[in-house]
Amino acid sequence: MANIFIYPSNSLILYDLVERFGHKPLAVMQEIKKRVTTAGIDSPPLNITPEDPKIGLKYAAVEVPAGVRGRMSLLDPLLEDSEAAILVEDAPIGFGCMGCQRTSELVGFLIRAKRIPILELSYPTSDDAAENFVYQISEFLNGLGDGKEAKNE
Amino acid sequence: MDLEMVRRQRMNEIEVAQISCGSEYTGIQHEIESAAEQVGAKIIFPDIDLEEVEAAEAKFGLKVTSPDLKLMLARAISVVEGHTTADAVFIGTCFRCAEGALVRNEIRRYVHDKSGLPVISYSYTERTTADTLLTRMEALTTIAKRRSLLAREKQSGLTAGIDSGSTTTKAVIMQDNEILGFGWVGSTDVLESAEEAYSIALSESGIERDAVQAIGVTGYGRFMLGKSFNADLVQEEITVNSKGAVYLADRHKGAATVIDVGGMDNKAISVQDGIPGIFTMGGICAGASGRFLEMTAKRLGVDITELGKLALAGKASNISMNSYCIVFGIQSLVNSLSKGARHEDVAAAACYSVAEQVFEQQLQEVEVREPVIMVGGTALIEGLPQAMRELLQAEVIVPPYAQLIGAVGSALLSSGFIEE
Numbered sequence: 001m002a003n004i005f006i007y008p009s010n011s012l013i014l015y016d017l018v019e020r021f022g023h024k025p026l027a028v029m030q031e032i033k034k035r036v037t038t039a040g041i042d043s044p045p046l047n048i049t050p051e052d053p054k055i056g057l058k059y060a061a062v063e064v065p066a067g068v069r070g071r072m073s074l075l076d077p078l079l080e081d082s083e084a085a086i087l088v089e090d091a092p093i094g095f096g097c098m099g100c101q102r103t104s105e106l107v108g109f110l111i112r113a114k115r116i117p118i119l120e121l122s123y124p125t126s127d128d129a130a131e132n133f134v135y136q137i138s139e140f141l142n143g144l145g146d147g148k149e150a151k152n153e
Numbered sequence: 154m155d156l157e158m159v160r161r162q163r164m165n166e167i168e169v170a171q172i173s174c175g176s177e178y179t180g181i182q183h184e185i186e187s188a189a190e191q192v193g194a195k196i197i198f199p200d201i202d203l204e205e206v207e208a209a210e211a212k213f214g215l216k217v218t219s220p221d222l223k224l225m226l227a228r229a230i231s232v233v234e235g236h237t238t239a240d241a242v243f244i245g246t247c248f249r250c251a252e253g254a255l256v257r258n259e260i261r262r263y264v265h266d267k268s269g270l271p272v273i274s275y276s277y278t279e280r281t282t283a284d285t286l287l288t289r290m291e292a293l294t295t296i297a298k299r300r301s302l303l304a305r306e307k308q309s310g311l312t313a314g315i316d317s318g319s320t321t322t323k324a325v326i327m328q329d330n331e332i333l334g335f336g337w338v339g340s341t342d343v344l345e346s347a348e349e350a351y352s353i354a355l356s357e358s359g360i361e362r363d364a365v366q367a368i369g370v371t372g373y374g375r376f377m378l379g380k381s382f383n384a385d386l387v388q389e390e391i392t393v394n395s396k397g398a399v400y401l402a403d404r405h406k407g408a409a410t411v412i413d414v415g416g417m418d419n420k421a422i423s424v425q426d427g428i429p430g431i432f433t434m435g436g437i438c439a440g441a442s443g444r445f446l447e448m449t450a451k452r453l454g455v456d457i458t459e460l461g462k463l464a465l466a467g468k469a470s471n472i473s474m475n476s477y478c479i480v481f482g483i484q485s486l487v488n489s490l491s492k493g494a495r496h497e498d499v500a501a502a503a504c505y506s507v508a509e510q511v512f513e514q515q516l517q518e519v520e521v522r523e524p525v526i527m528v529g530g531t532a533l534i535e536g537l538p539q540a541m542r543e544l545l546q547a548e549v550i551v552p553p554y555a556q557l558i559g560a561v562g563s564a565l566l567s568s569g570f571i572e573e
Contacts, residue, residue: 050180053279065247066279067175074178094203099221100175102250 005082011096021141026078071103084117091123167194167294170239172228174221175247188286199228199237222256229260233267240297244274271296292391306405310571312367316559317374320416324350325560326358334358343374367570369563385570397562398526399427401552408522413529416443423519433518439479441510443531449503464536467497469505504536512544524548528558
């Protein structure tokens with residue numbers, strides 16, 4: 001089982017597909033859940049604590065909007081743990097989104113820079129394309145084996 | 154607290170629609186809500202369907218790439234079209250986001266023009282606190298709910314106003330629409346400075362303290378003064394300065410723009426019939442404040458009261474200013490002096506630099522409509538309104554007693570409490 005970074009990172013469809021093929025999806029909902037359920041954090045369900053944007057400084061300095069740093073603080077553990085990734089471009093908002101285009105651009109760059117197996121797809125706009133979309137994801141995930149291969153690929 | 158009290162409080166609660174991008178990811182949403190709560194307001198978020206978000210760009214006419222900015226457009230449309238009921242609107246995006254700034258400005262204009270609701274916009278960082286937002290939120294709620302207070306055009310009875318500013322503290326005594334006397338002292342201890350200014354104003358007016366029928370306070374120290382002086386009116390500077398400016402300039406009706414370059418922050422307020430509409434309050438940098446002019450006067454060896462006249466005799470373009478920063482800006486002036494520059498030109502350049510920064514960085518956020526009324530102590534430095542006149546190519550008025558704007562506005566508005 002490999003850790004699969006998905007983007008849009010709150011896409012329930014991608015999350016479900018990754019899980020169905022026996023891998024562990026890395027989604028932003030997991031990070032938000034930690035903040036909502038951790039005792040002592042007093043600002044749920046507001047996504048992040050006032051301290052979180054400081055974690056984002058690892059990726060984006062102060063000349064970058066604070067919202068990017070805040071979002072990156074949520075994505076940091078997912079990027080760190082990722083062993084492979086599925087990125088879907090041009091997806092409609094309902095499929096999942098992080099809200100901020102600048103964050104999307106940065107995350108896309110960072111995940112590609114990790115040199116892990118990546119499947120990049122366009123959002124399907126027809127039934128045939130949708131079938132092919134799922135097929136490509138299944139092929140990609142099945143090809144990763146138990147995750148160890150993914151790491152070494 | 155009993156249920157009736159809760160119900161009454163809720164009935165008086167002002168609902169502020171928040172239209173923003175990034176606030177929940179900067180960790181400051183709690184600060185926004187806390188600032189609203191402190192002034193009896195409640196933040197609400199317009200409910201939007203996914204279809205409305207997807208349709209918002211075409212409907213608004215602005216294409217954006219970030220989905221949360223599309224959501225902002227949809228929420229603005231919801232407020233304007235009346236699908237969301239609100240008393241006022243807070244618009245916010247992340248500081249340093251270019252796309253966010255464009256959307257914020259256009260939404261602010263759109264909501265203001267189409268709904269008539271009071272609007273404030275702000276660009277935040279993770280360091281934004283409730284204290285930073287408090288004055289702005291207070292002004293927003295005042296404009297939304299206290300229009301009868303703001304309708305006052307004449308001072309009546311015997312009232313006092315105290316403005317506890319960051320640099321100076323002003324007090325004024327007014328009776329039957331006339332200023333009887335005033336005190337103007339440097340701010341040190343908030344209460345002591347206010348007491349000193351008030352005592353001078355009373356003495357100059359020949360009025361006994363007990364004879365004052367109502368008192369209004371404003372400025373940074375207003376909450377402390379409100380308690381200490383048992384004030385009838387404790388009000389932020391946006392509302393008070395707007396009223397004070399149109400009162401002193403005798404421009405109660407029609408449009409006007411009020412600019413107050415303060416010691417610590419600047420205010421630019423677009424006013425219609427004496428009521429603030431769009432306003433900004435910054436915070437730009439010390440280089441755009443009265444402090445920069447004070448430092449320039451000191452370097453030139455003149456009193457601050459002489460700097461303005463000196464500037465009028467100079468030409469700003471003779472001096473090369475390489476920076477807006479208070480430190481590097483002064484350095485530019487010092488370099489010019491070392492090369493033999495005329496003091497008049499240096500004074501003019503300092504005034505132009507401050508005006509230019511306000512023009513470039515703050516006036517873009519409000520709709521500048523003539524006349525421009527410049528107020529606050531810096532308005533008396535003649536070179537500054539002159540520089541603003543040149544930059545805006547507009548009628549710039551400096552009303553009498555411009556330095557007392559907050560105190561006069563407070564005395565004017567507090568006279569409403571005598572009749573109550």
